Amino acid sequence: xxxxxxxxxxxxxxxxxxxxxxxxxxxxxxxxLLDLETSLYYxxxxxxxxxxxxxxxxxxxxxxxxxxxATFDVSEDACRADVEAxxxxxxxxxxxxxxxxxxxxxx
Numbered sequence: 001x002x003x004x005x006x007x008x009x010x011x012x013x014x015x016x017x018x019x020x021x022x023x024x025x026x027x028x029x030x031x032x033l034l035d036l037e038t039s040l041y042y043x044x045x046x047x048x049x050x051x052x053x054x055x056x057x058x059x060x061x062x063x064x065x066x067x068x069x070a071t072f073d074v075s076e077d078a079c080r081a082d083v084e085a086x087x088x089x090x091x092x093x094x095x096x097x098x099x100x101x102x103x104x105x106x107x
Contacts, residue, residue, distance in 0.1 A: 015058035015099045016087055022095050024052060033095060042093065047072060048086055058099060061087065 031049040033042040054067045090096040
């Protein structure tokens with residue numbers, strides 16, 4: 001018998017995604033982000049760039065934390081606090097969109 005299962009990422013909380021009209025470029029180990037809508041630019045260090053690159057598709061915070069802990073030597077607790085702060089800053093700056101999970105999760 002074949003059984004397929006559709007798991008909705010909404011179980012993990014909101015999803016975050018980089019806006020497609022924000023251009024990112026690696027400049028000597030630091031990343032520059034240019035918001036084409038506002039003409040403002042921002043910089044990210046290597047850790048921030050790892051988070052930014054992971055958000056090219058909608059992902060939950062837990063995925064971002066896993067990505068950073070797999071790449072850098074950092075505890076999950078410290079990483080979670082730093083990633084939450086960065087994502088909050090990126091959302092506040094309008095560089096990242098946050099999608100709340102729907103009320104009905106499919107499993």
